[in-house]
Amino acid sequence: MGLPDLRGSGRFVAANLIDSLGNGMMMSFVVVYFARTTRLSLLEVGAALSLGQLLAMAAPALIGPLVDRYGARRVVVAGNLVSAAGFGSYLVARAPWQIVLATLVVQAGANAYWTSSSALVVLAAKDGERPRWFAFLRALRNIGAGTGGVGAALAVSIASSAGLRAVVAGNAATFLLAAFLIGTWRPRRKPTEGTAASRADAPRTDLGYLTVLRDRSYLRLVLVNLVFVLTAMMPTVLLAVYVTGYLRSAAWLVGVLVVINSALVAALQTVSTRWTARCRPSTLLVLGTLLNAVAFVAFALLVGLPRWAVVAGAILAMIVFTAAEILRTSPIGELSVAMASEQALGRYLAVFQFSWTIGGAAAPLLFTSLLSYGPCWPWIFLALISVLAVPMMSGLDRNTQGRA
Numbered sequence: 001m002g003l004p005d006l007r008g009s010g011r012f013v014a015a016n017l018i019d020s021l022g023n024g025m026m027m028s029f030v031v032v033y034f035a036r037t038t039r040l041s042l043l044e045v046g047a048a049l050s051l052g053q054l055l056a057m058a059a060p061a062l063i064g065p066l067v068d069r070y071g072a073r074r075v076v077v078a079g080n081l082v083s084a085a086g087f088g089s090y091l092v093a094r095a096p097w098q099i100v101l102a103t104l105v106v107q108a109g110a111n112a113y114w115t116s117s118s119a120l121v122v123l124a125a126k127d128g129e130r131p132r133w134f135a136f137l138r139a140l141r142n143i144g145a146g147t148g149g150v151g152a153a154l155a156v157s158i159a160s161s162a163g164l165r166a167v168v169a170g171n172a173a174t175f176l177l178a179a180f181l182i183g184t185w186r187p188r189r190k191p192t193e194g195t196a197a198s199r200a201d202a203p204r205t206d207l208g209y210l211t212v213l214r215d216r217s218y219l220r221l222v223l224v225n226l227v228f229v230l231t232a233m234m235p236t237v238l239l240a241v242y243v244t245g246y247l248r249s250a251a252w253l254v255g256v257l258v259v260i261n262s263a264l265v266a267a268l269q270t271v272s273t274r275w276t277a278r279c280r281p282s283t284l285l286v287l288g289t290l291l292n293a294v295a296f297v298a299f300a301l302l303v304g305l306p307r308w309a310v311v312a313g314a315i316l317a318m319i320v321f322t323a324a325e326i327l328r329t330s331p332i333g334e335l336s337v338a339m340a341s342e343q344a345l346g347r348y349l350a351v352f353q354f355s356w357t358i359g360g361a362a363a364p365l366l367f368t369s370l371l372s373y374g375p376c377w378p379w380i381f382l383a384l385i386s387v388l389a390v391p392m393m394s395g396l397d398r399n400t401q402g403r404a
Contacts, residue, residue, distance in 0.1 A: 003132065003136055003270050004124075004125060004126070004129045004132040004133045004136055005126055005129060008186075008187050009124045009185070009187060011181040011182070011184060011185035012120065012124050012181070012182065012185050012187075013140065014181050015080075015177075015178040015181035015182045015185070016117075016137055016140055016141065016144070016178075017140055017141075017143070017144045018144070018174045018177055018178045018181070019080070019113065019141075019144070019174065019175070019178045020140065020141040020142075020143070020144025021144045021174055022083075022087075022170075022171045022174035022175055022178070023141075023144075030049060031045055031046065031049065032164065033090065033164045033165075033167075033168060034048075034049075034090075034093070034099060036161045036164060037094075037161055037164065037165065038093075038094050038099075039094075040096065040099075044096055045099065047096070048096040048097075048099035048100045048103065049099065049103050051100050051103075052099065052100045052101070052102070052103025052104045052106075052107060053103060053107050053361065054361065055100070055104045055107075056103075056104050056107030056108050056111060056357075057357045057358070057361060059107065059108045059111035059112070059357075060111050060115050060350040060351075060353040060354055060357065061209070061350055061354075063075060063079075063111060063112050063115045063116070063346070063350055063353075064115060064209070064346040064347040064348075064349065064350025064351070065346060065347065066078075066112075066346065067115065067116050067119060067345065067346025067347075067349065067350070068343075068344055068345065068346035068347060069346075072116040072117075072119035072120050072123070072345075072346070073116075073120060073123070073182060073183070073185070075112055075115070075116040075346075076112065076113055076116045076117060076120060076179075076182050077179045077182050077183045078112060079108075079109045079110070079111070079112025079113040079116065080109065080113060080175045080176070080178045080179035080182065081109070081175070081176070081179050082105060082108055082109030082112060083105075083106055083109030083110060083113070083175045084109075084172045084173075084175035084176045084179070085105060085109075085172075086102055086103070086104075086105030086106030086107075086108075086109055087102075087106060087168055087171045087172040087175065088168075088169075088172045089101070089102040089105060090102050090106075090168045091165060091168055091169065109175070111353065111357065114353055114356065115346070115349050115350050115353045116346070116349070117137075118134075118333060118336055118337050118349055118352075119337070119345055119346070119349060120182075121133045121134060121137070121333070121337065122337055123187055124187060130333075130334050130337065130338075131273055131277070131281075131330045131331070131333075131334045132270065132273050132274070132330075134273075134329065134330045134333035134334055135269045135270045135272070135273035135329060135330040136269070136270050138265065138269050138329045138330070138333075139265060139266045139267075139269040139270055142262050142265045142266045142269075143266045208347075209347055209351070211341060211343075211344050211347065212341075212344065212347050212348050212351045213351075215339075215341070215348075217339060217396065218339050218340065218348060218351070218352075219351075220392045220393075220396065221332075221335055221336065221339055221352070221396055222351055222352055222354070222355050223355075223389070223392060224285065224332070224389055224392050224393055224396070225332055225336070225352065225355040225356075226355040226358065226359050227289070227385050227386060227389040228289075228328060228332060229355055229356050229358075229359030229360065229363075230359050230362070230363055230366070230382065230385065231292050231296075231324075231382055231386065232325070232359075233359065233360065233363035233364075233367075234296075234321070234367075234382065235257070235258055235261060237363050237364050237367050238363075238367045238371075238378055239254055239257060239258070240254045241367075241368075241371065242299070242371075242375060242378070243257070243314065246303060246371075246375035247302055247303065247310050247314075248307075249307065249310055249311070249314075253310075253311060253314060256315070257314060257315065257318045260315065260318050260319065260322065261318055261321070261322045261325070264319070264322045264323075264326070265322060265325060265326060265329075268326055269326050269329065269330075272326045272327065272330075273330045276327070280397050281331035281332075281334060281335055281396065281397040282331075282393050282394065282395065282396045282397045284327050284328065284330075284331045285327075285328055285331050285332065285393045285396070286390055286393050287324075287327055288323075288324040288325070288326075288327035288328035289324070289328070289386045289387075289389055289390055289393070290324075290386070290387075290390065291320055291321075291323055291324035291327065292321065292324040292382070292383075292386045293382075293383040293386040293387050294320055295317045295318070295320040295321035295324060296317075296321075296379045296380075296382040296383040296386065297379065297383050298313060298316065298317035298320065299314070299317045299379050300375075300376040300379035300380060300383070301313070302314060302317075303375050303376060331397075335396055335397065336348075336349065336352045337349075338397075339396070366378075366381075
């Protein structure tokens with residue numbers, strides 16, 4: 001099945017699953033929660049949430065040096081505790097400024113986790129198994145997020161506002177449990193001095209961000225990942241609006257497409273990593289990117305087709321999109337660590353995390369603006385940047401340092 005050796009990493013795996021459950025529980029219900037539990041309008045809630053996320057965008061720059069100074073595991077534990085405090089504050093947030101502050105705390109904790117989590121893979125993985133670990137964690141997070149989302153939907157449908165409060169309280173508890181699991185995790189294979197595993201959980205030489213900014217190869221990787229982030233935001237930001245508003249299809253089709261994506265990633269991510277183990281990471285990135293472009297062109301061509309053709313075409317396009325996601329996930333995660341300087345791993349991962357924060361913040365405005373010019377323009381844009389990103393991937397896997 002392409003699974004890594006999980007011995008000695010049970011708590012690390014459980015923490016990732018629990019963290020994903022928590023994210024899945026709140027991902028689709030934050031706006032609904034504040035709309036039902038406060039007297040604020042949807043516009044006020046949305047503005048407060050957006051402002052909180054924007055204020056947290058600088059967090060990775062502060063977190064990177066902490067990883068280099070204190071080690072990834074301590075920062076992940078702290079990030080989970082901060083996220084727990086943030087979600088706990090959701091229970092008492094009523095005014096817009098309170099929502100902004102609570103969201104800032106939640107996003108700061110999330111940034112601490114995502115900036116540091118790749119370094120924990122270095123600590124868990126045996127020689128040559130990092131790609132399998134990145135693939136396995138991606139599949140695990142899909143399962144956890146999907147399960148958490150279903151549980152949250154059930155709680156809301158049964159108990160309305162009370163159910164939403166229970167979801168928030170449960171979510172805070174999941175982050176506390178995840179912090180405990182990571183804090184008490186002791187890998188079965190003890191890291192020895194001078195190995196990548198030891199450096200992932202120990203202080204490093206205090207190098208500044210100029211070290212990263214001078215590394216042109218790594219900056220190319222960050223730009224490539226920014227393209228991937230924009231394409232990855234398609235299912236959550238663009239898909240529902242396009243299918244229901246421009247293709248005139250029922251909302252059930254959106255649900256089917258999302259389920260197809262989640263199920264295929266969960267089922268095939270680790271298997272795909274085993275099948276492609278002998279392929280160069282840059283080759284997989286190019287193939288995944290070109291498949292993305294094909295999927296986006298297919299989505300754009302659905303406008304004006306009969307309903308049966310829209311359903312069949314959308315399903316086919318989503319399968320191609322998911323294949324691209326499966327191919328690129330493991331190589332991009334592996335390269336984010338392998339191409340980083342060992343002495344400044346935290347700062348390198350912080351810069352890499354900026355591609356996620358910038359892409360996630362820009363996607364809603366970018367996609368809605370392009371839709372205002374016509375339904376095909378977001379898809380044309382996504383296909384175009386995918387094709388333009390291909391030359392940037394050439395030879396990325398030749399510039400690797402510090403492999404385990």
